[in-house]
Amino acid sequence: MDQINATILKTTIEAIPVLNEENFSSWRTRITALFKLGGLKDSMINGKPALEDEDNSILCAIILAKISQATHSNIINSENEDDAQGLWKAILKRFISSEPSNRARVYNAFANVTFDSSNIEKFITEARSSIVKLKDVGVELPEDIITYDLLRRLPASFDNIKQAITHSQNGDDIKPSKLFDHLEIHLNELKVLSTKNGSTGATMFTKEDT
Structure with a gap:
């Protein structure tokens, strides 16, 4: 993701709303656009292959910054806070799981x-x-x-x-x-x-x- 134009990356990140209990659909659209921009959409959606360390760190930082405090407590734990793919999986489970x-x-x-x-x-x-x-x-x-x-x-x-x-x-x-x-x-x-x-x-x- 470090190869993305800094201005485009900044604009894309700023367009992502803070995820709460009401706006998952629009949030998913915006965050998926970021994954696609970084060439990581398939890896994030499918959960494999594993992300490179730098890409994982960047996405973790962005995802965590774009989650409201209330939603954070329902999703983030010690097992996924440093794993972008794990965070994504937990978010999907929270909002669109058919359980x-x-x-x-x-x-x-x-x-x-x-x-x-x-x-x-x-x-x-x-x-x-x-x-x-x-x-x-x-x-x-x-x-x-x-x-x-x-x-x-x-x-x-x-x-x-x-x-x-x-x-x-x-x-x-x-x-x-x-x-x-x-x-x-x-x-x-x-x-x-x-x-x-x-x-x-x-x-x-x-x-x-x-």
Whole structure:
């Protein structure tokens, strides 16, 4: 890896986010690009042949620097902290292992995503992330079932969105993506309304002040 252009290497490393419990898919894409850049992708993915000492040290340093503290405690141990291929294997086991215990952990995380009308954006982000994780670990649920599960978490004040989804022609809109679209439209409408109210309030204040 020492033969890579320093500027390109720096840019590639900076583009890698810090791995946490929510962003594995994007993190994997970025870190794999680094492996490929260094000509080490096959060795890292397959776990063989063993890396040269210098390449191993560099990748260990990068991987460890790109893992959040919370995630670090679930992955790193004395056996893999100096082994880039071992670190990679442990990370994959944590995030995409199809072992029953991991599938249960990921499903429980999805089941615990709660809806808060004061933070709709958070619900959308967490639900989307959880659905991706379910697929990563091999938990395949029909889109309509996932959608019904998410809909039941919405309060009665969102019945118009629930009806728009569940009464769609041929059930074509009974998909998580359609639900998220409706919620984002609702969120944007709230932002526009808030902006208008703010402008009206400012105008009234100015008139009264004069």
